[in-house]
Amino acid sequence: MRTRTSRQMTQTQAAYTLLLPFLAVYALFLIYPFFRGVWISLHDWNLLAVAFNPDAKEFVGLRNYERVMWGRNIEWSLFAAPFWQVLGLIGLALAVLLRLGDKLSRFNAIALGVASLLLIVIPGFHAGEGGRWFDRRFWPTVGNTLVFVGLAVPGVTISALLLAAAVNRETRAMSMLRTLFFLSQVLSVTVVTLIWQIMFSPRQGLIANITQAVGGTPINWLTDQQFAMAAIVIATIWWSLGIAMILFLAGLQDISKDLYEAAALDNATGARAFWYITLPNLKRTITVVVILQIILHFQVFGQSHLMTQGGPNDSTQVLVRYIYQTGFRDSELGRASAMAVFLFVIMGCFSIIQFVVGREIPE
């Protein structure tokens, strides 16, 4: 009698066989284009010229990166951007002090330290006398993107958390509300921006109507440099609340009811129960949501492209839109790819952090 193994595949063989289709697609549509992108970023590569003549490209090494991120006579000093750099110094000092006082875990101390260090170093670069940045728009665009992420991520996280806590009840009304809040998530970015363009419209918009009703002057949200970014952030929060809320709901349902009863006997109800019981038990969910949102919102494009076209005065120009314009409007594919690699590095860092945090042994 023949043995089983000679007729049938081993588990390993079966696993590879089943994985093969996925790996093939993954390699073809993700791995290859990624390396191709890195390759393009090392060339002076005009989209149209290369399309007509494949030889019309020139290997330039890291020059694209230099042209995008560097300039002539760039200097570094500690007081180029005092606000951010001092903030960074304070952060660094806090990280050291709290770690020495054992108030901060090693992981958090390192995270705070690295973030503070970046805050000290990066804003310190500036063009010296007679010098200039080769690309004046790149770093402000990165700054805008950071501002967007810095507002949208806490905005989404906090509002999703509060909403989840509020609708975490087993009544019919609450399950309807849960569905309603999630509904915005399924809309496409075009629809979302359309809705919010109407909302923000200074003539017929809902917000303008309310402002007028209480006797104020309507804000010209989308064309006012002060408010354009806020408008985009608000629309984004409304749009991406759903997933975060669902994740928080899952986390909330993992917290045993007994804990709240024990807390009620210990005189911790309502806001205090939320602070002392809910939040600490949601720590891991919050970390996951924050990092997922960071990765997601660094790629913001549609909202800025459709609502404000990057304006007014470039105040809502974000990285992906700039990459898109450089590559497909200006046909500078090499430079666009260099920026894309830069964006990849940032998001790669957060993905690694998420991976590390996700693997941390639960308490």
Added chain:
Amino acid sequence: MSGVTMRSIIKKYGDVQVIHGIDLEIDDGEFCVFVGPSGCGKSTLLRMVAGLEETTEGQMHIGARDVTRLDPSDRGVAMVFQTYALYPHMTVKENMGFGLRMNKHPKDVIAAKVAEASRILKLDDYLDRKPAALSGGQRQRVSIGRAIVRGPDVFLFDEPLSNLDAELRVEMRVEIARLHKEIGATMIYVTHDQVEAMTLADKIVVLRLGRIEQVGAPMELYHDPDNKFVAGFNDSPAMNFLDGTITEAGVEIIGLKQTVPTGLAGGHRGRRVTVGLRPEHLMIDPAGDAVTVDLVESLGGVSYAYLLTEEGERIVVEERGDKRVSEGQRVGLTFETKRLYLFDPETEQRIRD
């Protein structure tokens, strides 16, 4: 003074009434056990004392205070949960001190009380651990410690030993009894385990379907049950119930082919009754010929013989020592007449002579 007094306590969930007017006095320092099958309302009643369930009607007093409408934290009670309900993100020390912290007690007071509780419960080596690093028994001790630290008037235990394995359960049972002696506070303890009820209680409250069946000291309930339910509940294996009829000569127990004299005779002649006999009060008579041995379970020192009457009634007999019957054998049963209980088959109430 911090006994618990319940007057006409009623609990309804919407239209469904689960507690039907309970009147109960629990004295200061008493260890009172609520016992009954699942769904009898014992946990609900305990949670109503705690304030975790609202009291629909009636009054609840702790000591002289009316606590019916008070928040759980204002009632002066502490509760030990079946699932321990320890805060997973806090250390043992923080878990025990949390209640005092929430009530804004000074840090040194909290530290002193936590130290005292951890001494009583021998938790000193675990104070800086998180609950996940503790065994089930240790977790339950922390949970009890959390209750002690709060210095409550009344301790509430909701099936605290159900999640522990058999050996630990016995150990913790002894520990809870010791704790009651040491602290002397009023304790209310919910369980479905009659061994826990019998060993711990000063007073047992037997509940069924939201009503009190009987209240009394453990031995009182054992020797003098008010009805068939109580008689059948507080013993394992349960009391045997057989059909019987009152005759001129006494009670005729049909399945045993015996008539036993009773003070009832007279006016009750011809009345059908249910006869109750505890397994430990029955002795097998190998010379007899009334019942058949169906099965014998040997547990070492004790063995249980399962017998069948000709009417198909099942009887359990507890035997001690080495004399054994074999399956299929025909035997008779003997017992002392004073060990016999009579119940009304309709109302299930005890018929006393």
